[in-house]
Amino acid sequence: MRAEIVATGDEIRTGALVDSNSAHIADQLEQAGIEVTRHHAVGDDLPVLVALLHEIGARAEVAVVTGGLGPTEDDLSAAAAARALGVGLVLDQQALEEIEAYFTRRGRPMTASNRKQAMFPEGARRLPNPIGTAPGFRVVIGGCAFYFLPGVPHEMRRMLQEQVLPDLHTMQGAVRDFRLTRVISTFGLPESVVGEKVAAIHQYFPDIKLGLRAKFPEIQVKLYLNTPDEAQGGRMLDGAARWVSEALGINVFSLREGTMAEEVGALLRQQNATLALAESCTGGLIANWLTNIAGSSDYFLFGAVTYANPSKIQVLGVEPETLEQYGAVHETTAQSMARGARRIAGATYGLATSGIAGPGGGTAEKPVGTLCIGLDGPMGTRSRTVTLSFGQRLMNKRLFAMIALDLLRRALLEQPDQP
Structure with missing residues (x-):
């Protein structure tokens, strides 16, 4: 299953705001055995958004879009999805009640502009937001299932974990691959030397993909494995991590990505x-x-x-x-x-x-x-x-x-x- 990730907003496009959402989503999707093929950063431009949704719908099976679900005029995700589908925006009464309840719990009045956050493309499935004012929604454009989530990181993460990933697991069915990862943290050797010392790992663990990451001042060795058997794959990664640890010796300080x-x-x-x-x-x-x-x-x-x-x-x-x-x-x-x-x-x-x-x-x-x-x-x-x-x-x-x-x-x- 192939996926693409879209981060919206001029602040993302211009680099004024660091896009941490896409990194988290990619990590979670990869762990779920879903291959992330592209990342996109798009500004608040309705025609550009609509065109991108059409492109992704023609080539991917899953897309996660963050941002653009707020109450202001430059929050365009729902409008873009509706235009891409050729449908109108309709009021989701349940979403409106949840937004009203959010403000009531905090003793704050709900402004008229917040009503916009309950407007979804006709036929969309609402994705409740238990900790914010912006519910998300799911639609299918072309052959791709799109999940639209808020850009606020802690809201996005919870909705991804509680709603999107379980839905994707159902889509995958009984046969699915698990994307397993081990991170071995090292210190004291240059990246080139670390690479040379662990290069032979493919001779012993041919199914495991090796990656190196410089996270100053440490060097991380990353091991990746796609497998339909999570338990067996975990044992294989454990063995590979021990091999890396023996190859690098005392320079390894953590087998669990600890500091x-x-x-x-x-x-x-x-x-x-x-x-x-x-x-x-x-x-x-x-x-x-x-x-x-x-x-x-x-x-x-x-x-x-x-x-x-x-x-x-x-x-x-x-x-x-x-x-x-x-x-x-x-x-x-x-x-x-x-x-x-x-x-x-x-x-x-x-x-x-x-x-x-x-x-x-x-x-x-x-x-x-x-x-x-x-x-x-x-x-x-x-x-x-x-x-x-x-x-x-x-x-x-x-x-x-x-x-x-x-x-x-x-x-x-x-x-x-x-x-």
Whole structure:
């Protein structure tokens, strides 16, 4: 079964608004075993919309259209569908009552313009919107089943999940393919090297499609499989994921598309260990990543952004002589920061970062992109210096944070500090 996706609205067409809806819809359709062949971005232009609906109706079996269901004059989806079908717009009484009830529950008056949202092409099937004012509808144009959904992402997602996908499953019948995916997250190797190391997977798993994605600063290995047997396909993907993990070794940090912070947090929890942070160049980014995880208070005890030298001395207890002799960006300083954070919090591990994120501040001896990490724990005190610059301050900060967390991950796994 082939599908196309249409995102409507001038803000989508011009790039003023990022189209996240189409990506989500494509992912859900592919997982349902439906091949997405085209994406379209169309402005608020009735003749263009009508022409596109005719084109899609002649070549696809399914289409999902988002946007254009609002109460204003530039919301044209219903009118375009009606014109493509050669029918008029009619009032759906049930849809009108649902819209009125929505406003009543919120104690707000319904304006006359909202009545437009209950006008559908004659013969359309209403798709209720339980959390918004814009119901959707289903029509068949040519040989294609069109599902018109609102552009508000959380409304679209719920309607897609509760109404569109079950309807498509019924259309597929008893015989259907499942689109299964595994995502293996790696860090520390360039994309080209990752590709070389996993290229032989087709010799062992010929039915699995391989893809690589650079999601800075990690590289994701994606495995895809179309199969009529979901359980058997899942076992095959599990085996392929294990093969990829063995091929890439310690550079794999998640077999479930987890973040580095989630995987480090899980290791800390498994070992009943705790963490304290002293961040300078990363500016609290590591603490932010960790505290974005529900339940991180089980293992994350303390975080300090000791950016200036006096704060390193007064808060962490770094000796002034250390800073005078080595400077802020040095392994000795980072070690002292890590020990101080660990001591203050009474944590199992103390992790510290100090570096030069740029774009200025670098020297010949310590160029932009220099990072010093300190890690203090039951194994003693470790440190590492790296120099890797991507030319942009925020990119460097993200890279620094990942390197620091990866150093901790390796320590928790009792693996070497570096590849």
